Amino acid sequence: MEEQSLNDEFKQKRLLKHIIYGPINSRRFGRSLGINIMPEVEKLCTFDCVYCECGFSNPKPRPEDIALHDCQSIISVLEYRLKELKENDIAVDSITFSGNGEPTLHPEFGKIIDETIRLRDEYYPDTNITVLSNSTTITKPDVVAALKRIDMPVLKLDSAITSTMRAIDLPHSPKFNSNDLIKQLGSFGGNVIIQTILIKGKYKGVEFDNTTEKEIEAYLNAMEKIKPKMVMLYALDRKAPVASLEKVPAETLRSVASRIRKLNIEVTTAE
Numbered sequence: 325m326e327e328q329s330l331n332d333e334f335k336q337k338r339l340l341k342h343i344i345y346g347p348i349n350s351r352r353f354g355r356s357l358g359i360n361i362m363p364e365v366e367k368l369c370t371f372d373c374v375y376c377e378c379g380f381s382n383p384k385p386r387p388e389d390i391a392l393h394d395c396q397s398i399i400s401v402l403e404y405r406l407k408e409l410k411e412n413d414i415a416v417d418s419i420t421f422s423g424n425g426e427p428t429l430h431p432e433f434g435k436i437i438d439e440t441i442r443l444r445d446e447y448y449p450d451t452n453i454t455v456l457s458n459s460t461t462i463t464k465p466d467v468v469a470a471l472k473r474i475d476m477p478v479l480k481l482d483s484a485i486t487s488t489m490r491a492i493d494l495p496h497s498p499k500f501n502s503n504d505l506i507k508q509l510g511s512f513g514g515n516v517i518i519q520t521i522l523i524k525g526k527y528k529g530v531e532f533d534n535t536t537e538k539e540i541e542a543y544l545n546a547m548e549k550i551k552p553k554m555v556m557l558y559a560l561d562r563k564a565p566v567a568s569l570e571k572v573p574a575e576t577l578r579s580v581a582s583r584i585r586k587l588n589i590e591v592t593t594a595e
């Protein structure tokens with residue numbers, strides 16, 4: 325009951341109410357202009373991560389169950405905002421797809437990316453386009469092709485060990501597993517950025533800790549296979565819908581980062 329009210333409070337406070345937000349100062353992306361192409365009333369995602377800022381989805385909607393803004397509406401508000409920022413000489417380091425769920429679930433995702441590239445080239449040619457994705461849709465060739473057209477495809481891998489990944493990310497699909505995911509991430513040929521939260525906690529009686537030696541060894545093996553151009557490690561930063569989550573100390577992030585760097589992979593940490 326307490327968990328449910330915490331979740332409701334989260335949803336009301338944390339769900340984004342607009343398509344465009346910011347620019348905000350992001351720990352990882354600098355001056356980031358956010359684009360939320362997911363609904364404003366409910367999270368639409370294939371995961372229910374224990375640390376999700378949008379709270380848990382209950383029930384779990386599918387893209388076909390919920391009204392989404394179409395490509396044209398999204399692009400017109402983006403253009404309006406980019407024009408306004410440009411006229412006021414405001415810097416934008418990244419146009420970042422994030423928000424109330426998994427952006428690649430939008431049925432017009434590829435078209436939205438192409439139109440965003442067109443606007444970026446016109447208004448802010450030096451700005452990165454970033455997509456934060458949970459990696460569950462990279463079995464779809466059109467999603468992969470769109471992610472390959474942008475500067476920063478930032479894909480989630482929270483553990484190379486399936487049971488831990490499933491305890492942290494709570495994927496809706498019972499089949500989703502880390503082994504297949506690592507293979508799919510490897511098929512990006514290195515043109516991918518991996519994002520991983522380091523976290524400990526317990527949810528519904530299941531304990532998880534992706535910072536143990538066994539976890540880090542499996543993770544380093546995965547990095548050798550994926551060979552990403554960068555890894556972004558981060559710790560819990562904001563309030564989460566699960567009270568028992570532990571923020572991992574900065575030294576743990578730095579220690580894991582230094583082991584990844586030994587594989588000649590660039591790493592950033594947001595502590």
Ligand code: SF4
Nearest residue numbers: 369371373376425458
């Ligand atoms: S993938 Fe992102 S939006 Fe989806 S549940 Fe996890 S944190 Fe929330």
